[in-house]
Amino acid sequence: MNDIIPILLPILAALVVIGGLVPVLMKARKSGNPYPGTRDANDPVEPLGGGGTLLEDRPSAPAAPAVRKDPDAVDLEGLEADVPDDAAGLETIAVETPLPVAGRLTRLRERLVKSNNVLGKGLLALLSSDKIDENVWDEVEETLLLADLGTEPTMELVDALRERVKVLGTRDPEHVKALLREELIKIVDPSMDRSLRIERHADRPAVMMVVGVNGVGKTTTVGKLARVLVAEDKDVLLGAADTFRAAAAEQLATWGQRVGVLTVKSDIDGADPASVAYEAVKAGIEQEVDVVMIDTAGRLQNKVGLMDELRKVKRVVEKLAEVDEVLLVLDATTGQNGLNQARVFSEVVNITGIVLTKLDGTAKGGIVVAIQKTLGVPVKLIGLGEGADDLAPFEAEGFVDALLN
Incomplete structure (x- = not known):
């Protein structure tokens, strides 16, 4: 045992010296001092002047504060909208004079009359029959539904017409047409603005x-x-x-x-x-x-x-x-x-x-x-x-x- 002690003493002394250097080196590294020596291409170093600082030693940039975006914000800066302030350029197309509004509905009505509208022709044909019975009313109802009138309006119109025809006891096609016109106008509702x-x-x-x-x-x-x-x-x-x-x-x-x-x-x-x-x-x-x-x-x-x-x-x-x-x-x-x-x-x-x-x-x-x-x-x-x-x-x-x- 006494023979081993002289051998261990130099080894222990060397360990003490090395143990003291390690904290110093770590402290120097953590201090962010300039990176010594030449820079290797694989070193994570950002040059600063003549030396450099390890990237991991540099303080992190503070996080940007979260900004809440306005959902209704308009990006006018990047819009590049063409906002004309006068009539410049309009001469490239000859300016027309639109037709007056007053006579337009008459022209459109004539066009609609000439078209093959199922609703009007079908109803008039049914209601001009010699005998208006339950079968006729069923067909009237079907015609209205096929014309996309909707279930509720269809029932309303058929019930009103049935009652009026029954009360008046009319079979005259012109009279029936007048009744149909009145009920259709009522359901289209001329009172709406x-x-x-x-x-x-x-x-x-x-x-x-x-x-x-x-x-x-x-x-x-x-x-x-x-x-x-x-x-x-x-x-x-x-x-x-x-x-x-x-x-x-x-x-x-x-x-x-x-x-x-x-x-x-x-x-x-x-x-x-x-x-x-x-x-x-x-x-x-x-x-x-x-x-x-x-x-x-x-x-x-x-x-x-x-x-x-x-x-x-x-x-x-x-x-x-x-x-x-x-x-x-x-x-x-x-x-x-x-x-x-x-x-x-x-x-x-x-x-x-x-x-x-x-x-x-x-x-x-x-x-x-x-x-x-x-x-x-x-x-x-x-x-x-x-x-x-x-x-x-x-x-x-x-x-x-x-x-x-």
Whole structure:
């Protein structure tokens, strides 16, 4: 044992010296002092002046505070919207004079009379029978349902007609036709307010949004409606908030140019539609126009994200001015599917009126009644053709007269 001690003493002394150096080296390393010696390509060193500091020794950057994004914020800085302030450039397309509104319904009525409308012809044929029994009433009911009148309005109309025919005991076709006309007018409801809210306010223009699903003709409807307003001596400005469909903005601008109306649009595909709508209303206020009309992108009524975006467009616009009119464009040929669309859109943006397009021989006229009964929202405008002036105010009596020829 005594022989081993002399051998262990030098070893223990060396360990003491090494043990004292280790903490010093660790302390120097943790202090973040300049990295000594030459820099190896594999060393995690960021050069500072002549030396460098180990990356792991550098203090971490403080975390950026979380910023809550405003869901209704509009990106005006990157919008690059074209906001015209005069009529420059409109001379590229000859400015047309729209036809007066007064005679439009007459022309549309003539077109509807000539079309093969099942509703009017079918009802008159049935009610002009020599004998009006239960079988006839069943067929009348079926005809109305096939015309998309809806179950409740159909039962209401059939019950009223049955009672009147029974009480009067009439079989005269002209008398029966007069009774049918009265009941149809009553159910189409001429008491509904079908006027467009297009009167300028004291300090701002009237603001109108046009909405609907893909393919119903919203942009075309906005263009045709611009012609209606110009024919009534209104100063109009258009907002091309359909930023997703290729060439939608150019299509709208062309409609506007044809009647000398300016269009606010973005040259960036996929720009924020709320930003374009905001700029359009802002320009309308600055230029003191009477009406600003905003065209929106088509969207399926069952796509939640797109419907939320539509809500945003309306909310953002209302930071500047209240939206006076929200028109839903429906394709009359879609029948009950159009009714489902109307129901969903009314829940999202509070629809104030319906524009019914393609109300020709392929359409089922009863959809007018079904929509109004279901939503309590009036049909305000109808279209019966592809012509630029084939859009007219809806009138209950004129519509029924056209159906019954």
